[in-house]
């Protein structure tokens with residue numbers, strides 16, 4: 456079992472990259488985190504970074520990526536935006552991670568009890584947030600059933616929208632990024648969806664793009 460990563464990306468497979476993250480989450484959940492010497496990592500990575508994974512996740516304060524995967528400085532690219540939605544800027548960032556910097560894994564990670572998902576379920580309109588929440592609407596529409604409570608008050612509806620939104624983000628990445636599509640097809644990288652539970656601290660892998 457791979458527990459650490461020593462900056463040698465050539466030796467790492469996409470599966471290894473996923474294992475490192477999941478092993479780190481297992482340490483986090485079990486209270487045995489080991490990435491504490493952050494200043495050592497500052498020294499090691501000051502001139503160069505080689506992050507093995509890029510994670511697109513929500514801005515939620517309860518889902519800090521490096522902490523919940525027990526990773527240190529220089530280990531992962533972290534792209535955080537409400538509702539882990541995809542845009543051209545997000546795609547450009549992900550393409551830099553896997554196409555230029557050599558990361559082996561992209562994870563799209565949503566989370567339980569997400570304010571952005573709940574806002575989209577309730578069709579909240581507020582300044583520029585309106586446009587962001589629009590990107591979650593396809594998931595809201597797919598999950599809605601006639602006659603049911605299709606609002607944020609319905610926990611199982613919210614969870615279904617959350618899962619569909621992760622799936623939709625993965626589909627958007629595959630559809631809109633030739634760079635990422637080619638790397639996935641060549642099995643040079645993996646693109647996976649995951650769900651973080653804000654009350655348990657656990658990460659569940661949902662799907663792998665192919």
Ligand SMILES: [Zn+2]
Pocket residue numbers: 513514515537538566568569570571572
């Ligand atoms: Zn959220």
